[in-house]
Amino acid sequence: MKIGIIGLPQVGKTTLFNLLTEAGAATGFGSKDKANVGVANVPDERIDYLSSVFQPRKTTYAQIEFIDIAGFGAGSNGRDTREFLSALQNVDAVVQVVRAFDSDVVPHALGEVDVMRDVDLLQSELVLTDLALLETRLERLNNGRVKVKENKLELALLEKCRAHLEAEEPLTQVEFTQDEAAALRQYTFYTAIPMVLSVNLDEEQLAAGTQGRQAELAAWAAARGMPVIPICGKLEEEIITLAPEERAPFLADLGLEETGIARLARTVYRHLGLISYFTVGQDEVRAWTIAAGTNARQAAGKIHSDIERGFIRAEVVGYEDFKEAGSMNRAKEKGLCRLEGKEYIVRDGDIISFRFNV
Ligand SMILES: Nc1nc2c(ncn2[C@@H]2O[C@H](COP(=O)(O)OP(=O)(O)OP(=O)(O)O)[C@@H](O)[C@H]2O)c(=O)[nH]1
Ligand SMILES: [Mg+2]
Missing domain, CATH: 3.40.50.300 (P-loop containing nucleotide triphosphate hydrolases)
Structure with a gap:
């Protein structure tokens, strides 16, 4: 921006x-x-x-x-x-x-x-x-x-x-x-x-x-x-x-x-109606800026066009849910991680891991 x-x-x-x-x-x-x-x-x-x-x-x-x-x-x-x-x-x-x-x-x-x-x-x-x-x-x-x-x-x-x-x-x-x-x-x-x-x-x-x-x-x-x-x-x-x-x-x-x-x-x-979603991991924790209303597939395109093109699913946990759980494993155990499709509208604070084919 x-x-x-x-x-x-x-x-x-x-x-x-x-x-x-x-x-x-x-x-x-x-x-x-x-x-x-x-x-x-x-x-x-x-x-x-x-x-x-x-x-x-x-x-x-x-x-x-x-x-x-x-x-x-x-x-x-x-x-x-x-x-x-x-x-x-x-x-x-x-x-x-x-x-x-x-x-x-x-x-x-x-x-x-x-x-x-x-x-x-x-x-x-x-x-x-x-x-x-x-x-x-x-x-x-x-x-x-x-x-x-x-x-x-x-x-x-x-x-x-x-x-x-x-x-x-x-x-x-x-x-x-x-x-x-x-x-x-x-x-x-x-x-x-x-x-x-x-x-x-x-x-x-x-x-x-x-x-x-x-x-x-x-x-x-x-x-x-x-x-x-x-x-x-x-x-x-x-x-x-x-x-x-x-x-x-x-x-x-x-x-x-x-x-x-x-x-x-x-x-x-x-x-400007902008929100952030996050990607996390040992390599990098990172914020991505997108327009509110962007779907999961378009949001993936922010990272790389390959991920947008080969989009399969988005694994999503909301920031507040994650914080309450304290770790990714706990969040999964508690059923707070969701699998979303390409039309899912990304929310502010979503922590997302994209699955895709190259
Ligand atoms: N007293 C006071 N002086 C300020 C304040 N803000 C900026 N200044 C002073 O005003 C002068 C101009 O500040 P700049 O930030 O250079 O202003 P500018 O709008 O970039 O100026 P140009 O690029 O020349 O148009 C500087 O000497 C600043 O230290 C303020 O809040 N109070
Ligand atoms: Mg100036």
Whole structure:
């Protein structure tokens, strides 16, 4: 999975990137010309537990790749925006960092700190970028000499998108038929990418539990179907310089139960309808990320196309059942392991062993 980090200049994007990936990229002005790319393990206490039981040679968490692109939107024109956004090809979701923290040392590119102005501004940039892309395509279609059936469908679809975009509605909020959704995939419409807002608070705001315009921002986000996650970039970045086992009391001090990556990953998984299943053994304990609703055969394809093709059965035990039993043998004795066929819909936390023919 790939997630892009976007936002206005100097709002804490690279700080968030660092706290998610622990990559230690340079923050501050001037660190602008190229996107930072890094990978974060998705913390999962179920994997921790399974790893403690199986003592495998290798433990593999689900991973999210993050792309931190340069800030845009403040006074830039559409062309610049498109250049910045081209870094976001093929991302599954974007996180927009919204700056609530105030700082004399780090002035906001637009002067006053104003979360509502910022989210509106960036949203309009995305809408305008999509509209420009759409107009170009429409022009090409309309000028085409032959109007085959597909073109007519595409024209209708683009007109539908235009109506919503002109009403400043992101395409994530629009209902599309399966055919329309498939046709849309050939475009990179930025407002069609699921978005999570990450509000970067300073220490006082975090302690107060609000940045002053909490309700307004929450309503704005809810109207667009976007989850909101508060972070305290600066402080959390300091905390992750500590060894993992020493972090908990400092996080608790800030009123946070988990690290930034744990909170973000949970939100993104829920927002995108993703779940995890696990494979276990002496060699490796591993988490696999799939869309909710995926069947056993497709889920096997995540591991290898051979397993999908030669799928025979899936031996499944739910994570909670396994934990209660304490070992695979006990789980089998208690009848908690099930044999499932290819149509079985995999559930979050299923521990699966696939039987297949090559
Ligand atoms: N006071 C305070 N400063 C912060 C916070 N988060 C980030 N900063 C500082 O703000 C400056 C910009 O942070 P970055 O993470 O580089 O911001 P950015 O959005 O990546 O900036 P550009 O890539 O230049 O657009 C750095 O000096 C950070 O240390 C915060 O929560 N509070
Ligand atoms: Mg940056």
